[in-house]
Structures are given as C-alpha cells and as structure tokens.
Amino acid sequence: MSPAGKILKQLEAVCPGRVRPDEPLAPFTTWKIGGPAQWLVAPRDLEEIIALLRLMAENGRPWRILGRGSNVLIGDRGVSGAVIVLGPAWSWIKARQRSGRSVHLDIGAGTPLAEIVRFGLQNELTGMEFLVGIPGSAGGAWAMNAGSRGREMKDLTMALTLVTAGGKPLKRNRKALDFGYRRLDLEPGDVIVSGVLRAVRGVKEDIARQMQSLIRLRKKTQPGTDPSGGSVFRNPPGDSAGRLIEASGCKGLIRGEAQVSEKHANFIVNRGRARARDVLSLMALVRKKVLERSGVLLEPEVRLWGCALPSPARRSGTLS
Ligand SMILES: Cc1cc2nc3c(=O)[nH]c(=O)nc-3n(C[C@H](O)[C@H](O)[C@H](O)COP(=O)(O)OP(=O)(O)OC[C@H]3O[C@@H](n4cnc5c(N)ncnc54)[C@H](O)[C@@H]3O)c2cc1C
Structure with a gap:
C-alpha cells in the first residue's frame, strides 16, 4: 500500500465514515473556486480532533482548517494533506x-x-x-x-x-x-x-x-448574490483598499470569468466558472495598478491555499 493509502486507512480509523479523499473544495467556499483536498475530514468530537492532529503530525503531513470558506482562495490544483471541517457537531x-x-x-x-x-x-x-x-x-x-x-x-x-x-x-x-x-x-x-x-x-x-x-x-x-471571497486586500494604514483600487481605474476589470466588482472595488466576483488563476491574475493586475498610481503595495486579506500571488518585479529600483 502507498504511504498516502496507509494514512487514508488510519484517518478512516480515527474518523469512521467522515473522510473523503480527493474531495473538490469549490463547493465549500463562497467563491465557488478551488481544486480538491487530498483528504477532507470532519471530526465529530474533541477526541477525534486530537487523534487526527497527532496522526498528521506523526506522518509529517500538513493540515488546514476550513470554516465556511468565505475568506480563502484555494488553488486550482487543490491542497495536499488534510482539510479539516467542523460540521454540524x-x-x-x-x-x-x-x-x-x-x-x-x-x-x-x-x-x-x-x-x-x-x-x-x-x-x-x-x-x-x-x-x-x-x-x-x-x-x-x-x-x-x-x-x-x-x-x-x-x-x-x-x-x-x-x-x-x-x-x-x-x-x-x-x-x-x-x-x-x-x-x-x-x-x-x-x-x-x-x-x-x-x-x-x-x-x-x-x-x-x-x-x-x-x-x-x-x-x-456590496455585490449581491455573485460568489465572492469578501474583501480581497487588507486596508493599508489610514486608507481603504477599495478607495485605492477604484482610484486606479480597476473597477470592472475582467480576467477569465473573474471580475473586479462594479459595486465594491475590493471585491472580486466569480461570474460563472472562474478559476483561482483568474482571480490571482486580477489580484496581481490590481496590485500593479494601485502601486503605480499610489505607491501602495496592497496585501491580500484572503488566505491563499495552494496558490500564490506573483511578487511584483523590481525594475530600476521601482516596483512594477
Ligand atoms: C460577502 C462577504 C462579506 C464579508 N464581509 C466581511 C466583513 O464585513 N467583515 C469581515 O471581517 N469579514 C468579512 N468577510 C470575510 C469572511 O466572511 C470572514 O473573514 C469570516 O470570519 C471567515 O470565516 P470562515 O468560517 O468562512 O473562515 P474560512 O474562510 O473558512 O477561513 C479563514 C481563515 O480562518 C481559519 N480558520 C477557520 N476556522 C478555524 C478554526 N476553527 N480554527 C482555526 N482556524 C480557523 C482558516 O484556516 C483560514 O486561515 C466577508 C466575506 C464575504 C464573502
């Protein structure tokens, strides 16, 4: 049996009937974006959580905790290790x-x-x-x-x-x-x-x-029913990310099926079948435009799982 197969078996012993391998995570997020979790696990009580964390630590495997997925952007290829959800229990x-x-x-x-x-x-x-x-x-x-x-x-x-x-x-x-x-x-x-x-x-x-x-x-x-991840960037000290993004002319920008909301510039909405790479590409563009216009480098508020923002390249001493 492969090492991953062995861990799956052990996970099943810890949380019987509540482990799903290769489970797509998009439905667990408000953005409706993201690839699969290697193992999605729903522990029912404290003992199960303790056993689960020990099992992952002993095997040197990562884990993450997903709430209602309203502040995470999950990469298109998903994440390795366990994604723990705290369900109705x-x-x-x-x-x-x-x-x-x-x-x-x-x-x-x-x-x-x-x-x-x-x-x-x-x-x-x-x-x-x-x-x-x-x-x-x-x-x-x-x-x-x-x-x-x-x-x-x-x-x-x-x-x-x-x-x-x-x-x-x-x-x-x-x-x-x-x-x-x-x-x-x-x-x-x-x-x-x-x-x-x-x-x-x-x-x-x-x-x-x-x-x-x-x-x-x-x-x-705020945009009504369009799926989003809430505010994408953190407000820089003394300013608002939404104001800076709007002033940089980014409202309405589109990459793939992701769009900077026309209503709230710090929201990126999924217009249908947006991928994480569409959102990341928009985030990178917004960051670049805000930096060029205002000299402020916006930092993400959303947590990035299994994906990353390209860092703005430095050219002739300035960020571009
Ligand atoms: C339309 C919309 C409006 C929003 N408005 C606001 C707003 O007004 N104010 C605001 O602050 N936020 C807002 N948000 C963002 C988001 O809803 C909040 O940050 C929310 O608290 C995230 O909760 P969650 O359960 O969805 O966490 P997730 O998105 O699932 O996780 C967010 C982070 O918390 C960690 N986490 C989750 N649960 C646990 C746990 N039990 N133990 C340890 N770590 C944990 C995750 O690992 C991750 O790092 C908005 C989002 C949307 C989509």
Whole structure:
C-alpha cells in the first residue's frame, strides 16, 4: 500500500465514515473556486480532533482548517494533506447568565455567524449585531478577528478553547489572546474548537433595527448574490483598499470569468466558472495598478491555499 493509502486507512480509523479523499473544495467556499483536498475530514468530537492532529503530525503531513470558506482562495490544483471541517457537531450556542445584564455564550467553532446573530435577536441579547451579513463560522471569525463598522470579534471574546498542533487541548482567556486587524496570533495548525462571547441584555426592536440598517448598508455597498471571497486586500494604514483600487481605474476589470466588482472595488466576483488563476491574475493586475498610481503595495486579506500571488518585479529600483 502507498504511504498516502496507509494514512487514508488510519484517518478512516480515527474518523469512521467522515473522510473523503480527493474531495473538490469549490463547493465549500463562497467563491465557488478551488481544486480538491487530498483528504477532507470532519471530526465529530474533541477526541477525534486530537487523534487526527497527532496522526498528521506523526506522518509529517500538513493540515488546514476550513470554516465556511468565505475568506480563502484555494488553488486550482487543490491542497495536499488534510482539510479539516467542523460540521454540524460543532454548531451550538449555550447561554449562561452572568451578573446583572451580562450573559456569556458558549459557542462551537462550527456555528455559522448567522446563527449567532439570530440567537442574539431571539433572546434579546445585544452586541453581536455587527456580524450580520458576514458569511463565516465562529471559528473563522475568531481566526480572522472578523469585524465591521468599528466592532470586531476581539471586543466580545472572553476565552477560546484550542487544540494545538501537538494535539493538546488548551483554554486561553481574553488576556492571552493577541487579536489584531483581521488576524489572531495562532500557532500554525492550531484548531479553535469553541469560545465564549459576552453579550448584554437588550431590547428586541433596537437589535432588529440595528441589524436591518447594517443589512441595508451591505446591500448598497456590496455585490449581491455573485460568489465572492469578501474583501480581497487588507486596508493599508489610514486608507481603504477599495478607495485605492477604484482610484486606479480597476473597477470592472475582467480576467477569465473573474471580475473586479462594479459595486465594491475590493471585491472580486466569480461570474460563472472562474478559476483561482483568474482571480490571482486580477489580484496581481490590481496590485500593479494601485502601486503605480499610489505607491501602495496592497496585501491580500484572503488566505491563499495552494496558490500564490506573483511578487511584483523590481525594475530600476521601482516596483512594477
Ligand atoms: C460577502 C462577504 C462579506 C464579508 N464581509 C466581511 C466583513 O464585513 N467583515 C469581515 O471581517 N469579514 C468579512 N468577510 C470575510 C469572511 O466572511 C470572514 O473573514 C469570516 O470570519 C471567515 O470565516 P470562515 O468560517 O468562512 O473562515 P474560512 O474562510 O473558512 O477561513 C479563514 C481563515 O480562518 C481559519 N480558520 C477557520 N476556522 C478555524 C478554526 N476553527 N480554527 C482555526 N482556524 C480557523 C482558516 O484556516 C483560514 O486561515 C466577508 C466575506 C464575504 C464573502
């Protein structure tokens, strides 16, 4: 049996019936782009995650964690190693009353953000409204420190439970979590399995009103149903990537079936059957044009899996 065949067998022993070899990843992303995972694995509980990480580490094979795939661009040839998805078994919310109006929510990392927002509305808990319309999971939102309108996951998070790359469960409280702009300082391979968010008792009508106004704003400023990966580039300090891209005349540019959105210049939409190489080629073009016009080198916000952006070539001391 080949070494890969042996690992597949061992994976099957760890997560019976929940390992799919050569599984196309495009359907697991909001961009609907990406080649296959060597092994797509859906562990059901903590023991399975621990055994899975140990197995991969012992065999020197890589692994990645995929949430709802709303912030990743996966290469057309896919990725080697295991792609771990935290499915319905990891989607749960439990409320614990704290002192006064404060409530703590224990949340599984696989919980869609839409569920958290709905839970807040139904139970008259305020603080999570800013997550409305972000199509990620709690795990992905923690890993990315997702946010909007000046609020971020960092503001709500009291603690996280991780499994480290060595297969060790670990609880980190608020003070030990180093969140930054669209990032959380994790060790490579760490898996967030759950966390605690702080909410406050509020008034249903106020929560609903705030959510509706944020949804209206999204509809006005973001491409509607066209598949995308959200904001492609990070905002440089003191500026907005969208503004720089628009000022460089990139809105509407097309490569293959990928297009810089006419509505929001920092979104690239899939017009049908776009490939990762179309998106990468557009990203490279946008970067070049913004650099030429503004002198700013944009950095990707989306995580690139199994693909890379060509670095801008240096010519006569300038970037081109
Ligand atoms: C239409 C649209 C609108 C968006 N609007 C916003 C917005 O307003 N604000 C914003 O911040 N983002 C926005 N995004 C981006 C994206 O939704 C967020 O970053 C989201 O939090 C990503 O969650 P995910 O579950 O999809 O993560 P994925 O895209 O699956 O993964 C993103 C990263 O998180 C890591 N990760 C995922 N789960 C775990 C885990 N359990 N443990 C460890 N690492 C993990 C992955 O390995 C990867 O590196 C938008 C995206 C789209 C498509």
